[in-house]
Amino acid sequence: MQKLVVIGAGMASGRMLEHLFEAAPGAWDVTLFNAEPRGNYNRIMLSPVLSGERSYEEIVTHDAAWYESHGVTCRFGERVVGIDRARKEVIGENGTVAYDKLVIATGSEPFMIPLPGRDLDGVIAYRDLEDTNRMIEAAAPGARAVVIGGGLLGLEAAAGMRLRGMEVTVVHLMGHLMERQLDPAAGYLLRRALVDRGIEVLCSANSKEILGENGKVRALMLDDGTELPCDLLVMAVGIRPAATLGREAGLAVGRGIQVDAQMRSSDPDVLSLGECVEFEGQLFGLVAPLYDQAKVAAATLLGEEAVFTPREVSTKLKVTGCDLFSAGDFAEGPGREDIVFRDPARGVYKRLVLEENRVIGAVLYGDVADGNWFYGLIKDGTDVSDMRETLIFGPAFQGGAPADPMAAVAALPADAEICGCNGVCKGAIVAAIQNGASTLDAIKATTKASASCGNCAGLVEQVLAVTLGDDFVAPSARPMCACTDHPHEDVRRLIKAKEIKSMPQAMQELGWKTPNGCHSCRPALNYYLIADWPLDYKDDPQSRFVNERNHANIQKDGTYSVMPRMWGGMTTPDELLAIAAAAKKYNATVKVTGGQRIDLLGIKKEDLPYIWADLNAAGMVSGHGYTKGLRTVKTCVGTDWCRFGTQDSTGLGIKLEKRLWGSWTPHKFKLAVTGCPRNCAEATCKDLGVVCVDSGYEIGVGGAAGMELKETEPLAKVATEQEVIDITVAFLQLYRESANYLDRPYKWIAKTGGLDWIRAQVVDDLENRAALIARFDISQSIYQKDPWAERATPEYQRAWAPLADLTQEAAE
Amino acid sequence: MSWVDIGALDDIPAQGARVVRTKLGCVAVFRTADDQVFALADRCAHKGGPLSEGIVHGHKVTCPLHNWVFSLETGEAQGADSGQVPTFPAKIENGRVLLDAARLQQESAA
Numbered sequence: 001m002q003k004l005v006v007i008g009a010g011m012a013s014g015r016m017l018e019h020l021f022e023a024a025p026g027a028w029d030v031t032l033f034n035a036e037p038r039g040n041y042n043r044i045m046l047s048p049v050l051s052g053e054r055s056y057e058e059i060v061t062h063d064a065a066w067y068e069s070h071g072v073t074c075r076f077g078e079r080v081v082g083i084d085r086a087r088k089e090v091i092g093e094n095g096t097v098a099y100d101k102l103v104i105a106t107g108s109e110p111f112m113i114p115l116p117g118r119d120l121d122g123v124i125a126y127r128d129l130e131d132t133n134r135m136i137e138a139a140a141p142g143a144r145a146v147v148i149g150g151g152l153l154g155l156e157a158a159a160g161m162r163l164r165g166m167e168v169t170v171v172h173l174m175g176h177l178m179e180r181q182l183d184p185a186a187g188y189l190l191r192r193a194l195v196d197r198g199i200e201v202l203c204s205a206n207s208k209e210i211l212g213e214n215g216k217v218r219a220l221m222l223d224d225g226t227e228l229p230c231d232l233l234v235m236a237v238g239i240r241p242a243a244t245l246g247r248e249a250g251l252a253v254g255r256g257i258q259v260d261a262q263m264r265s266s267d268p269d270v271l272s273l274g275e276c277v278e279f280e281g282q283l284f285g286l287v288a289p290l291y292d293q294a295k296v297a298a299a300t301l302l303g304e305e306a307v308f309t310p311r312e313v314s315t316k317l318k319v320t321g322c323d324l325f326s327a328g329d330f331a332e333g334p335g336r337e338d339i340v341f342r343d344p345a346r347g348v349y350k351r352l353v354l355e356e357n358r359v360i361g362a363v364l365y366g367d368v369a370d371g372n373w374f375y376g377l378i379k380d381g382t383d384v385s386d387m388r389e390t391l392i393f394g395p396a397f398q399g400g401a402p403a404d405p406m407a408a409v410a411a412l413p414a415d416a417e418i419c420g421c422n423g424v425c426k427g428a429i430v431a432a433i434q435n436g437a438s439t440l441d442a443i444k445a446t447t448k449a450s451a452s453c454g455n456c457a458g459l460v461e462q463v464l465a466v467t468l469g470d471d472f473v474a475p476s477a478r479p480m481c482a483c484t485d486h487p488h489e490d491v492r493r494l495i496k497a498k499e500i501k502s503m504p505q506a507m508q509e510l511g512w513k514t515p516n517g518c519h520s521c522r523p524a525l526n527y528y529l530i531a532d533w534p535l536d537y538k539d540d541p542q543s544r545f546v547n548e549r550n551h552a553n554i555q556k557d558g559t560y561s562v563m564p565r566m567w568g569g570m571t572t573p574d575e576l577l578a579i580a581a582a583a584k585k586y587n588a589t590v591k592v593t594g595g596q597r598i599d600l601l602g603i604k605k606e607d608l609p610y611i612w613a614d615l616n617a618a619g620m621v622s623g624h625g626y627t628k629g630l631r632t633v634k635t636c637v638g639t640d641w642c643r644f645g646t647q648d649s650t651g652l653g654i655k656l657e658k659r660l661w662g663s664w665t666p667h668k669f670k671l672a673v674t675g676c677p678r679n680c681a682e683a684t685c686k687d688l689g690v691v692c693v694d695s696g697y698e699i700g701v702g703g704a705a706g707m708e709l710k711e712t713e714p715l716a717k718v719a720t721e722q723e724v725i726d727i728t729v730a731f732l733q734l735y736r737e738s739a740n741y742l743d744r745p746y747k748w749i750a751k752t753g754g755l756d757w758i759r760a761q762v763v764d765d766l767e768n769r770a771a772l773i774a775r776f777d778i779s780q781s782i783y784q785k786d787p788w789a790e791r792a793t794p795e796y797q798r799a800w801a802p803l804a805d806l807t808q809e810a811a812e
Numbered sequence: 813m814s815w816v817d818i819g820a821l822d823d824i825p826a827q828g829a830r831v832v833r834t835k836l837g838c839v840a841v842f843r844t845a846d847d848q849v850f851a852l853a854d855r856c857a858h859k860g861g862p863l864s865e866g867i868v869h870g871h872k873v874t875c876p877l878h879n880w881v882f883s884l885e886t887g888e889a890q891g892a893d894s895g896q897v898p899t900f901p902a903k904i905e906n907g908r909v910l911l912d913a914a915r916l917q918q919e920s921a922a
């Protein structure tokens with residue numbers, strides 16, 4: 001009998017032995033080593049064991065009787081420490097064994113991040129039954145665990161421990177969970193599902209050090225200093241092929257043990273399979289291809305012809321109630337296209353990646369019923385051009401009928417629910433239409449469909465279109481951009497109604513059609529979230545136009561202009577000296593602007609943090625000449641000097657500017673205060689202008705002098721400065737809360753149907769005015785900070801300089 | 813290829829870019845939301861705008877000056893605009909970003 005030695009009793013080798021014994025019973029004398037003190041079991045089912053849904057006994061694949069009946073010599077709990085290929089011997093911890101053929105199936109090793117403290121007791125990986133039992137034992141009520149890594153394994157560990165009653169925190173380096181499979185919006189869905197289970201999830205969190213006490217783990221410290229107390233720390237950040245034995249034995253090893261399509265290593269008598277191998281540069285981390293390898297390896301041992309070809313793989317997240325399926329290759333790439341479908345009401349996300357009319361990848365969340373159908377399309381390389389439009393709806397919508405985007409809606413049964421809030425099904429809507437309702441509003445009025453959150457408005461319109469055919473008149477509101485069907489108004493309303501507080505949440509709940517928006521919707525969403533949730537939302541610089549990210553105005557040659565604030569147009573000799581010094585130092589062109597201040601043009605990006613520091617030192621702050629925010633408050637000299645002045649227009653202008661600066665608005669916002677109706681400060685063409693008169697102050701709004709020329713319309717006439725300030729703040733806040741992004745106030749006023757509505761809210765209704773002011777002040781508590789002062793730091797000096805300079809190196 | 817380490821992946825904000833000075837002029841190194849890196853000449857094919865300062869969405873960037881959109885993969889202008897920006901090999905290894913130095917020089921020699 002030929003002697004076969006197998007190193008590693010894992011999922012791959014177990015399957016190989018089955019094939020071998022089936023095809024040629026008794027042909028081999030097998031010795032099976034395993035470092036774990038047990039034989040083959042179904043490793044992927046460790047998660048159900050952890051969560052308590054299965055027992056270890058249930059996942060054993062080969063028991064003692066099986067090994068005995070096939071004459072396998074089991075050396076479990078014994079690690080192989082070397083291979084002597086010259087003598088054809090395997091060296092185990094307890095002695096050597098000779099082989100004719102050797103199979104290395106050592107799987108992989110969990111990667112441990114080299115953090116200080118990683119050797120402390122209680123720091124474990126998630127790979128085998130020992131790790132699993134360790135987690136189960138730690139699970140006393142009130143015990144805490146931290147999991148580093150928000151991928152499949154980490155989340156399964158977290159969910160399992162949580163089910164056993166532990167307090168669990170997942171720490172994930174990337175901005176959202178399972179970033180390889182999911183876009184940020186779908187990552188948000190998954191995160192929400194985990195948070196609902198009581199798991200804390202920290203994304204963009206970088207671990208710094210593991211803290212211990214008496215040799216035992218006590219907490220994980222993040223690089224921002226946060227300490228997360230824990231009794232157990234699980235690292236699930238990735239795996240590496242366990243190829244050391246092969247390397248030391250002199251086999252060809254890249255990242256894994258290199259094998260040919262017959263699973264032979266560089267030594268024909270040594271085969272290898274499983275996660276420890278590398279085949280044509282590829283590594284493996286899921287079982288399906290390993291089972292194919294097992295078949296091929298068995299055939300090779302039997303002297304038969306067989307060829308291993310890697311296949312597309314699919315995975316499921318094994319967390320009960322979180323349905324996630326992914327298959328194939330879902331990275332973006334040249335010539336690849338995404339089809340994204342989101343059903344916010346059901347929490348469903350589906351994404352297909354297409355290349356040359358073939359599906360090459362699929363990710364499903366929430367509804368994974370069609371997973372295998374998509375997987376089939378991927379494996380078979382089916383040409384999907386004919387069903388492209390309806391592909392994402394799954395197999396139920398394919399078939400004889402010609403492909404039509406409306407087909408999916410047309411095919412919905414009468415009892416399909418369209419409006420989740422009010423429980424209105426398709427049949428009820430169709431009946432309403434047959435009774436004469438022919439617009440969205442009429443449907444709303446008669447059936448209540450889309451009358452609450454409004455999310456299903458698009459679907460209702462499709463039902464209208466399908467039912468009315470040519471009689472259907474499409475509504476006029478234009479979508480924000482190609483990423484969504486919602487117009488700006490809807491998005492603003494829904495962000496408030498559904499308390500949407502993050503960009504991924506917005507894109508998911510509102511059914512965005514692209515993975516992460518575009519240059520047109522992202523700045524708008526970022527603004528809406530800032531305006532509505534100043535305390536909860538974190539500003540996203542990457543969703544801002546360059547000027548607002550760099551806090552200066554970009555020029556045609558890529559340099560920037562820098563414009564400090566000059567409150568109400570007033571300055572001092574010292575400020576002017578500092579501006580002059582900065583202009584010389586940074587070689588700037590100096591210009592007096594149309595907004596009563598001084599612009600320094602032609603500054604290099606890397607100099608910005610330095611010039612800001614210089615201007616800050618002289619007491620100046622950013623003039624925000626680059627923002628959709630408060631710009632200047634122009635004033636005239638007023639009663640201080642002018643023989644016609646009726647009020648202190650300069651002083652009032654300065655007060656207004658000091659109150660409003662730093663606030664973000666839908667478009668830029670400019671004010672002026674002029675001392676008499678001669679109007680030297682041009683107050684009648686500003687977004688808000690104050691004209692001082694003997695008896696008080698006339699406030700006008702909605703002026704413009706840019707692409708359109710508009711005179712202000714009178715909003716109110718008041719007696720005191722305080723009223724001017726209050727009404728101005730309230731008007732600005734109402735504009736902030738309800739205008740579309742990039743609508744100047746005059747456009748917004750026109751869309752709201754005139755000044756009456758606005759006057760009622762900010763002038764007549766005092767309670768409402770006070771509420772608007774209070775909300776503005778909350779926002780200012782966060783945003784009224786000089787962006788220059790915050791960025792005139794060494795950190796920004798580094799971040800704003802080139803990342804590297806290769807001109808030097810090339811010269812060397 | 814001769815890969816040269818230009819910095820840590822973490823030094824580039826996700827959905828953002830950093831600039832590397834080379835003999836060919838500045839190269840913009842982008843990091844996308846799915847954590848891939850792409851290197852393109854930092855000069856828009858339209859009027860030379862700094863693409864490194866554009867908004868990154870998907871595997872595309874919008875030029876900050878006049879909103880042309882370019883594929884980060886091919887450097888090609890998207891939609892109705894036409895033009896192409898040179899691209900350079902880039903990759904991530906162990907959290908470091910690498911550019912192909914040989915390629916950067918070969919271009920300058922040509």
Ligand code: SRM
Nearest residue numbers: 553555561592593594595596597625704705706707708744
């Ligand atoms: C610097 C300045 C011109 C000057 O040298 O005087 C200026 C410069 C720019 N203006 Fe202006 N505007 C300047 C006063 C004005 C004024 C006059 C005023 O404010 O009294 C107007 C007309 C009043 C108005 O806004 O209604 C004005 C109407 C515009 C418009 C048209 C806006 C509109 O809604 O129609 C734009 C385009 C835009 O914002 O979309 C614009 C945009 C620009 C931008 C920011 C173009 C851009 O996006 O890059 C210019 C930056 C140039 C640069 O390279 O730095 N600028 N711009 C003025 C700065 C004032 C300040 O101290 O902050």
Ligand SMILES: Cc1cc2nc3c(=O)[nH]c(=O)nc-3n(C[C@H](O)[C@H](O)[C@H](O)COP(=O)(O)OP(=O)(O)OC[C@H]3O[C@@H](n4cnc5c(N)ncnc54)[C@H](O)[C@@H]3O)c2cc1C
Nearest residue numbers: 008010011012034035036043044080106107274275286287
């Ligand atoms: C918790 C968990 C959940 C998973 N879920 C899924 C899933 O849902 N779907 C999926 O497709 N995949 C899943 N996987 C991955 C899957 O389990 C692996 O791909 C598969 O087990 C690899 O098989 P293998 O035979 O190559 O290695 P293994 O199954 O790891 O077996 C290798 C064995 O070799 C032993 N060994 C190593 N070195 C030596 C030595 N020097 N001497 C002796 N013995 C040694 C090890 O102790 C081990 O028992 C999961 C993995 C884990 C840990």
Ligand code: SF4
Nearest residue numbers: 555556593594706707
């Ligand atoms: S008018 Fe304003 S936007 Fe036009 S060129 Fe002059 S500064 Fe630029």
Ligand code: FES
Nearest residue numbers: 856859861875878
């Ligand atoms: S310079 Fe880039 S779009 Fe004009």
